[in-house]
Amino acid sequence: QSALTQPASVSGSPGQSIAISCTGTSDFGSYNVVSWYQQHPGKAPKLMIYEGTRRPSGVSDRFSGSKSGNTASLTVSGLQAEDEADYYCCSYVGDSSWVFGGGTKLTVL
Amino acid sequence: EVQLEESGGGLVTPGGSLRLSCTASGFPFDDAWMSWVRQAPGKGLEWVGRIKSMAGGGTVDYGAAVKGRFTISRDDSRDTMYLQMNSLKTEDTALYFCIWCGSPHKFDYWGQGALVTVSS
Numbered sequence: 001q002s003a004l005t006q007p008a009s010v011s012g013s014p015g016q017s018i019a020i021s022c023t024g025t026s027d028f029g030s031y032n033v034v035s036w037y038q039q040h041p042g043k044a045p046k047l048m049i050y051e052g053t054r055r056p057s058g059v060s061d062r063f064s065g066s067k068s069g070n071t072a073s074l075t076v077s078g079l080q081a082e083d084e085a086d087y088y089c090c091s092y093v094g095d096s097s098w099v100f101g102g103g104t105k106l107t108v109l
Numbered sequence: 110e111v112q113l114e115e116s117g118g119g120l121v122t123p124g125g126s127l128r129l130s131c132t133a134s135g136f137p138f139d140d141a142w143m144s145w146v147r148q149a150p151g152k153g154l155e156w157v158g159r160i161k162s163m164a165g166g167g168t169v170d171y172g173a174a175v176k177g178r179f180t181i182s183r184d185d186s187r188d189t190m191y192l193q194m195n196s197l198k199t200e201d202t203a204l205y206f207c208i209w210c211g212s213p214h215k216f217d218y219w220g221q222g223a224l225v226t227v228s229s
Contacts, residue, residue, distance in 0.1 A: 033214035037154070044206060044222060045146075045154065050215040088154050092214050096159075096170035100146075103153040 004089055004101035011107040017077040020104045022089030024070050031092050034072040036065060039086045039103075048087075049074060076106070084108045111135040111218045113207045118223030121197055129192040129223050131207030136218075138188040140164065142210040145181065145192050147203035148222070155203075157181075159210065160190065175201075197227045 005023045012018040022034065034052045037045040047056050049065035052072060062077045072091070076083055089101040117129040131143070142165065145157035158171040160181045169181050180193040190207060204222040211217035 035215045037216070044219040045216075046219070047215060047217055050212075056217070090154070090156075090216070096168075097172065098156040098159075098214075100154040100156060 004091060004099055006087075006089060006101040006104045008102070009105045009107065011109055012076075012079045013109045014079050014081065016079050017075060018079065018106065020074045020076075020087050020089075020106070022072040022074070022091075022101050024072075024091060024093070024099075031094070032067065034065065034067055034089055034091045036063075036072075036074045037088045037090065039088065041085075045088065079108050081108050111209060113209060113218060113220035115205065115207045115220045115223035118205065118225050120226045120228065122229050123197060123199055123227055125197050125227075126193070126195045127197065127225060128194070129205055129207075129225070131190040131192075131220060133188045133190070133207075133209065136209060139185040142213060143181075143183065143190045144208040144210055144216060145190075146206045146208060146216065146219075147201075148206070149200075149203040152203075157192070157205070194225070197225075199227050201225065202227045 010018050032052050036049040038048050039045040048063050052067045053065045064075045066073050086103050088103045093099050112134045114132045121127050142161050144159040147155050156172050158181045161168045178196045183190045204224050206222045207220040208216045209218045
């Protein structure tokens with residue numbers, strides 16, 4: 001079964017753009033159903049991106065997703081203080097099973 | 110407004126059992142695919158399992174860590190999903206989130222979670 005690998009931390013200054021990667025094995029690359037979640041301390045996660053690139057209603061267009069081969073990415077542009085949070089990728093990996101990445105802590109400097 | 114409220118969490122000794130409930134409102138529960146995801150203290154998210162709508166077959170799937178010990182069920186007449194947890198281990202200690210899946214491959218709305226602590 002695939003594991004999804006994310007960097008432990010990323011950081012950026014207000015106004016800058018950052019990208020968080022999510023790398024899986026070959027079975028992950030077969031699917032295009034990666035989703036991304038934002039979690040502030042003490043809060044429930046929030047869906048930010050689904051099916052790799054789609055944004056739910058109400059999510060800022062500063063958040064965008066992409067995927068190339070076995071790596072998906074979440075880009076946050078125009079960083080704001082409120083973007084500081086943990087971010088998790090997730091994907092269907094076959095055999096009726098879903099896997100989350102280990103999470104990335106985004107720090108806004 | 111979508112609301113998901115988990116209940117039934119608490120302290121249990123290793124080997125014991127506990128049942129969580131998730132009561133939903135604000136969307137057609139009987140059409141909904143629902144999931145459980147957990148988060149150990151200070152750790153990341155882990156998919157526990159999912160139950161399809163009865164119209165979708167009512168199929169239940171589980172993550173490897175809980176398969177054979179946990180059972181997910183639903184009562185559409187009560188707009189409620191359940192997580193029966195048996196043979197609990199210390200590593201099952203976590204905040205358990207109830208989730209409405211608006212479509213098969215995304216976790217749209219999350220409850221605030223129910224804390225389960227497995228300790229002697």
